Amino acid sequence: MYSVAVTKEFIARHFLIGGDWGSENFPHAHQYVAEISIEAAELDKHGYLVDIVDIESALTAIVNDFRDSLLNDKAEFAGLNPSIEHFSRIICERMLATIHPPGHGVLQVKLWENASCWAAYRKAF
Numbered sequence: 001m002y003s004v005a006v007t008k009e010f011i012a013r014h015f016l017i018g019g020d021w022g023s024e025n026f027p028h029a030h031q032y033v034a035e036i037s038i039e040a041a042e043l044d045k046h047g048y049l050v051d052i053v054d055i056e057s058a059l060t061a062i063v064n065d066f067r068d069s070l071l072n073d074k075a076e077f078a079g080l081n082p083s084i085e086h087f088s089r090i091i092c093e094r095m096l097a098t099i100h101p102p103g104h105g106v107l108q109v110k111l112w113e114n115a116s117c118w119a120a121y122r123k124a125f
Contacts, residue, residue, distance in 0.1 A: 005037040014071040033112040040105025
């Protein structure tokens with residue numbers, strides 16, 4: 001299996017809903033790190049899973065849509081608690097709608113909320 005990965009840092013705000021999480025129930029910011037990894041057995045005709053430039057470009061566009069925003073106000077989070085679990089899935093689905101790895105494999109988004117906490121979402125393609 002081959003793997004390729006790209007990371008991007010950004011700041012976004014959110015507040016949690018549906019429970020009593022103290023200060024987390026009020027708007028606050030996180031310095032997120034989105035770590036995108038792609039794994040598959042096949043490479044394209046150039047010897048890439050996906051060109052890193054294309055991964056970086058897709059991730060930058062996605063991150064820029066969320067950067068400095070209040071996640072609760074984004075359409076993707078309508079009716080959802082803006083947890084890092086939901087957020088990692090949303091980023092993963094948007095990445096797979098943009099890039100097209102060859103063959104079959106897995107794209108994973110690991111979303112770090114701080115230096116010690118993360119959630120991930122993996123989707124087969």
